[in-house]
Amino acid sequence: MSVKQLKQDAPSTSIAGIDEPTILQYFIHLNTGDFAAVSQLFAVDGVLQPPFEERVIGRDAIATYLEREAKGFVLQPQTGHSIELENNCTELKLSGKVQTSWFAVNIRWTFILNPLKEIFLVEVKLLAALEELLPLRSREKHTLAE
Secondary structure, three states, X not given: OOHHHHHHHOOOOOEEOEOOHHHHHHXXXXXXXXXXXXXXXXXXXXXXXXXXXXXXXXXXXXXXHHHHHOOOOEEEEEEEEEEEOOOOOEEEEEEEEEEOOOOEEEEEEEEEEXXXXXXXXXXXXXXXXXXXXXXXXXXXXXXXXX
């Protein structure tokens, strides 16, 4: 299945249990490859915590990171819930899948929105066993060598 077809099949704005516009825009912009627009949803000092990597801090750094690492990804959030925190922030936990042209993996996203509804933090966790991920790494190395 091509990345173009994957993007067409991705849900555009519907996530069961989530109606927060900032979160919906995050997934829409990521799925259309508009990484600059994604980065503008973050607070100036917002943080992206990708799996197995150092935190990416600040809008420019986040846009650059996504441009380099997220091209061709199709995020498919399925369900979520939100909790209002004592400091007027909101925590949202979502689960779903990320699809690439070579694999799909279950994901959990944890978002913290500040009182202005900007993303203060998004943490991305892969919900896969190490044994499931190792073949992907060797497939990626093989693809890059071609």
